[in-house]
Amino acid sequence: MPPKPRRIRVDGDELVVLTGRAYENLASHRRQAGAQGARIRALRTQLDQLSTFVDRLERTAADLPECKPMPCAACAGAECARDALLAALADRPPQTGNR
Incomplete structure (x- = not known):
């Protein structure tokens, strides 16, 4: 542990004396x-x-038309891409707002 620096008083103010190093x-x-x-x-x-961008992306994805009752070509034989995207966006970590 390094030695504690010396303290001195000059004109009533306490100062700390340090080596140049x-x-x-x-x-x-x-x-x-x-x-x-x-x-x-x-x-x-x-x-x-990035958070603002993801918020915009989520709003845009929510505005996409649903594939039901007939699946679109992108969703044929698989999970609806729109629903999968919305689920992934909803699963992101919450913002704490702490700065």
């Missing part, structure tokens, strides 16, 4: 944390855009 290490960690924050914000923006 310790200060550079601290500055490096701050830069890394800042870069990670920027990446997280970019990923959050992409996630929001």
